Amino acid sequence: MEPGTGEKGNRYMKMKIKYSNTEIGKLEVIKDFLPKPEDLIFKEDAIKVTLNLSKSSIEFFKEIAQKHGSQYQKVIRNLLDRYTSHFSQ
DSSP: OOOHHHHHHHHHHOOOOOOOOOOOOOOOOOOOOOGGGGGGGGOOOOOOOOOOHHHHHHHHHHHHHHHTTSSSSHHHHHHHHHHHHHOOO
């Protein structure tokens, strides 16, 4: 049975969230460093690897690549390159 379905799932879906006005501590806003999906389209040399990803992730990257006339593997590679570049400095 899928999560959130059936008798038990319906019970949790109907539960109300209770909010309070208590302070949970100082929150820090972290600047979003990840690029927009359309900024992930460009060419670069690559090494071939095998990687298992979720179906939903692949569908997302294929959709972005199709919108911009690229390949989903390149979009994923560019995302990883930007991520590693950000944290390797």
